[in-house]
Amino acid sequence: MRNLSVGRVLRSGAVLFFGAQAALVLAHGDVTPQAVNTETLPQLGEEWRETNPYRGDAEAIRVGDSAYNQNCARCHGLEAISGGMTPDLRKLNDPAEYIDIEESDQWFMTRIRHGAVVDGRVYMPPFEGILSQEAMWAIRSYLDTRKLEE
Numbered sequence: 001m002r003n004l005s006v007g008r009v010l011r012s013g014a015v016l017f018f019g020a021q022a023a024l025v026l027a028h029g030d031v032t033p034q035a036v037n038t039e040t041l042p043q044l045g046e047e048w049r050e051t052n053p054y055r056g057d058a059e060a061i062r063v064g065d066s067a068y069n070q071n072c073a074r075c076h077g078l079e080a081i082s083g084g085m086t087p088d089l090r091k092l093n094d095p096a097e098y099i100d101i102e103e104s105d106q107w108f109m110t111r112i113r114h115g116a117v118v119d120g121r122v123y124m125p126p127f128e129g130i131l132s133q134e135a136m137w138a139i140r141s142y143l144d145t146r147k148l149e150e
């Protein structure tokens with residue numbers, strides 16, 4: 001897996017500032033994660049999947065589009081186009097960034113489940129326990145449709 005160093009983030013003043021802002025917003029309860037209805041998708045059970053079981057599924061993409069807008073767009077941008085303060089999630093589909101789609105899926109799940117919290121600063125909140133595994137992979141399916149060159 002690619003070593004995405006926290007140091008790289010900490011060296012960026014812009015992201016540090018942003019992180020402080022994000023923590024503040026969370027403290028005010030302004031960004032309550034939204035429940036996602038995934039009952040139209042095959043249910044996945046307890047075990048975490050290594051790769052996206054819904055890849056290319058039109059219904060998963062539809063559910064994921066809405067779930068992304070409700071839970072991720074405020075930080076990562078509408079249609080996954082970053083304003084520059086957060087990683088551009090279209091890079092998850094950039095062959096130059098990951099060895100293969102499995103690695104990209106695993107990095108996606110690491111971040112969405114555990115977030116990015118450093119010394120109590122919430123750069124990105126963890127979504128495990130808030131979004132279901134089904135919702136997470138639906139978001140991944142939507143992000144598959146977002147390519148950098150578009």
Ligand code: HEC
Pocket residue numbers: 004005006009022068071072073074075076085086087088089091107108111112116123124125127139
């Ligand atoms: C409060 C703002 C915020 C929210 C909400 C948020 N993120 Fe993030 N996310 C970040 C920041 C900041 C980083 C960079 C963290 C780092 O590198 O240490 C990040 C990193 C990531 C990464 C790693 C990207 C890379 O290129 O390394 C993924 C994947 C990701 N977020 C997905 C999501 C998804 C999916 C959602 C919605 C369920 C979401 N994020 C919600 C702020 C946020």
